[in-house]
Amino acid sequence: MxxxxxxxxxxxxxxxxxxxxxxxxxxxxxxxxxxxxxxxxxxxxxxxxxxxxxxxxxxxxxxxxxxxxxxxxxxxxxxxxxxxxxxxxxxxxxxxxxxxxxxxxxxxxxxxxxxxxxxxxxxxxxxxxxxxxxxxxxxxxxxxxxxxxxxxxxxxxxxxxxxxxxxxxxxxxxxxxxxxxxxxxxxxxxxxxxxxxxxxxxxxxxxxxPKNAKAFERAKKRGNAYIQRNETSSVGLRNYGTNMNLNPNNEANILPVENFRAGRHDRAFEMSGEMTKDLHDTRFHTCKPCTILCGHSGTYGGKRMPVPEFETTVLLGTNLGIFDREMNAEWNRICSDLGMDTISAGGTLAWVMEASERGLVDSPLRFGSPEGVSEALISMAKNEGLGAEMAKGCRYLASRYGGEDFAMQVKGLEMAAYDPRGSTGQGLAYAVANRGACHLSAYLVALEVYFGLLDRHSTQAKAEFVIFFENLTCVINALQSCQFTMFAYTLEPPLSKYTPDFMLAILMRFVPKLAIALMDFSAYTHLWTSITGEKLSSSDILKSGERIHVLERYMNTRMGISRKDDTLPDRLLKESRRGDKKERTVPLKKMLDRYYALRGYDGSGIPKAGLLDRLGIGIRP
Incomplete structure (x- = not known):
């Protein structure tokens, strides 16, 4: 070889x-x-x-x-x-x-x-x-x-x-x-x-x-050690997969139910990773090489099948008002075999269910009922009947039949499984994400809900941390590591690990620039340098992440994207969740203004010439 x-x-x-x-x-x-x-x-x-x-x-x-x-x-x-x-x-x-x-x-x-x-x-x-x-x-x-x-x-x-x-x-x-x-x-x-x-x-x-084998082995050893001692990666994800998120999201009232009309449900625990592990004989079914081991298979109806990921569990489960793990696994299998994104398929089904309730479309699909769901998924893949229109996504359906206010999408991409009315920073992250309503562009819900380091209902420091995690996520996707390493690689270095949570929270909320400057993500930098032999500092590598993100934004703006598109569905901006006595919505405008200013975009969300020049991005004719 x-x-x-x-x-x-x-x-x-x-x-x-x-x-x-x-x-x-x-x-x-x-x-x-x-x-x-x-x-x-x-x-x-x-x-x-x-x-x-x-x-x-x-x-x-x-x-x-x-x-x-x-x-x-x-x-x-x-x-x-x-x-x-x-x-x-x-x-x-x-x-x-x-x-x-x-x-x-x-x-x-x-x-x-x-x-x-x-x-x-x-x-x-x-x-x-x-x-x-x-x-x-x-x-x-x-x-x-x-x-x-x-x-x-x-x-x-x-x-x-x-x-x-x-x-x-x-x-x-x-x-x-x-x-x-x-x-x-x-x-x-x-x-x-x-x-x-x-x-x-x-x-x-x-x-x-690797160019420097000894340095690589040190970096690899450190990375694995961080993963093994981080509770999210070595306990939560390893034991329960991404469905470890279901119970915490339900408790925090941010779990989408019935097309984001509600944020929790008394039966939601039935879909949890804990319940799945107990009842479906789960086993590891992972990418290679993998240290976290979040992927699992399980026994459903006597058959071994991949355990649905959290997004699938929600978008083809709770968001349809359906709490049946067997059916969820079957719908996941149908989508996987036919080759369809479960998030967009589920988000589109939820729109059709609500539009049917309101008399906008003629469909037998109803919240809480599994009847017709399998057939609808198959009809989408085959481009048959109403399925041919559903195959274009909920933005298209709403543009044709009405119901734009409850089409849960951003820039045409159906929303992932977090309700930003209880996670304000995640709302900003959805609105400005380059590919649409993407939870993986900047995962603010972790800081706001899971770790409690940022006030989840405040706008304070949200723009700063959305930008930081957008840039860092681009680094991770450019090295190509799994994004789940972010938990271990940023929280296990000594400064983060041994600083009391209340002090971290104060720094992050009141002096976010200092908090970000002190964050140690050098595990990625050491892996890069040891493999390529190219010496880049953590600052250099984060600037590369910024460059990647801004180029993608610039390309999108040349395709017509601007401030008008950096928004959320009216349901999230004007309508509160069922059961929320404070009737919260997402206060997007204030966060968006600050985000643009910090990013170096103009008031319309277009990257300024000075920003493109600083990052070495050549302007296309």
Whole structure:
């Protein structure tokens, strides 16, 4: 086996129209500025794609990018990233994915794969260290995501595949790698429009060797130690998966119930990670390599299936007023096999249920009833009947039938499973997130609700911490580590761990700039430096995160995004949750003004020329 020291800096560029490929070499400066994975992928797309490209057209580009951590054995590093223009939102979208594909791509010697153009007929791409071979994919068209992988990937190969939803251009179709997904924004539909059924990667040709092996082993050891002693990662996520969040969210009155009309329910505990562990014989079912072990499988109706993630449990469960773990697992399976994002599918179903109540649409779907849900999901994937309209998401449905005030979306992306009327900073994070109503852009709910370090009903310091976590999240997605390492890597260093919580809270609320300056996230910096041999300080690496975030925002503004889009559904701005005696809503305007000022955007939310210049982002004509 050959060795790659640090990074190969080789990106495979594939033109589907001409069925040809070339190799792009990443420069040292590009690596330092954009790090890798999401950052490098975004820059490569920016340099190549017309900013008015039709998401379904051949000019749209999708970049699939493993980061510098992939293949080294760094903690929780078995992830890759994808970047493209979304058919659901019409703006840039990105997604992180586990599963086996990223490792095979990286150990085939590639630091990225770019697809442009479109094939006239269904195609399978097979790649190895030499390049790519194009095969006829017609006979595989129609297979679901799991069948496709079983048929297409043999031995050390791994397949990245779309299901029928992607083939039928469902706007929130996803892409599968094992039982993990490029979930949000419709990347499956982008591949479907390009007629790419699957990409099969054969790895194992190269072994990844950090530039400084001793420093890497120290960084790896420290990272693992932080994870093992952090209660969130080593107890909560390991034992209960992401459904560890369900009971705390219900208690805090931020658990979406019946299309965000309520924030809690007496039966919600039935869907919890604790209940699932007790009743479904859960076992680890994780990405590789992984130290946290949040993924689980369970026994449902006598069958072993992946345990639904928290977002799925809520959006296809409590938010529909349904508290049935067996049905939830089955709907998760249907979406996974057909290749659809469970968050957008669930958010769209909830809109239809409420619209049906109000007489806006003719549908048998009702809150609290599982009747017709399976059939509705299948009809979405097949683009049949009302399902053909549901396949475009709740923003489209509301624009056609009315009901915009209860279409729970931002910028066209359906909301994740946290009600910001009880987590104000999360409301700002939703409103300004680049890809839409994304909880993974800045996870303020952790500081506000789980750790209680910020007042969850106040606007104080929220803009500062949203910006900090947006930048840090971009770093994590550019190295490509699992975002769950953030809990351990920021809370376990001595300064955070041994400072009393009340002192941390005072600093964070009243002097947020100082609190942020004192935060130690150098675990990421040490991993980066030891692997690449490039010395960047934590300040440098955070500036790269800022650069990545601002470039994505700039691209979105060139696609029409401005202040008018940095908002929340009227339900969250004007209507309180059931049972909230104080009738709270999200006080967005004050936070948004401060966010723009701190970011360096103008009053319309457009990045100023001085900011772009400082970050080295060239303005496109």
């Amino acid at each position: 050959k060795e790659i020291s640090g990074t190969s800096n080789r990106v495979l560029e594939v033109d589907l129209t001409t069925r040809s490929f070339s190799v792009y070499t990443v420069s040292k400066e590009e690596r330092r500025q954009w790090l890798g994975a999401k950052g490098l992928g975004l820059k490569l797309v920016y340099d190549r794609m017309p900013l008015n490209a039709d998401p379904f057209g051949p000019e749209n580009i999708i970049a699939l990018m493993p980061g510098v951590l992939m293949g080294t054995g760094a903690p929780c590093s078995g992830r890759f990233h994808a970047v493209t223009r979304s058919p659901l939102t019409g703006i840039m979208t990105s997604s992180s994915c586990g599963g086996p594909f990223g490792m095979q791509l990286k150990t085939a010697g590639w630091d990225g794969l770019i697809l442009k153009g479109a094939s006239p007929t269904p195609v399978i791409l097979r790649l190895d260290e030499e390049g790519v071979v194009f095969e006829d994919g017609q006979s595989f068209w129609g297979l679901d995501t799991q069948e496709s992988q079983k048929v297409l990937a043999k031995g050390k190969e791994a397949a990245l595949v779309i299901g029928p939803a992607g083939e039928n251009l469902v706007a929130f179709a996803n892409v599968a790698s094992g039982h993990r997904f490029l979930g949000r924004g419709g990347m499956g539909a982008v591949l479907g429009a390009k007629k790419v059924k699957a990409i099969v990667a054969k790895g194992g040709a190269y072994k990844m060797i």
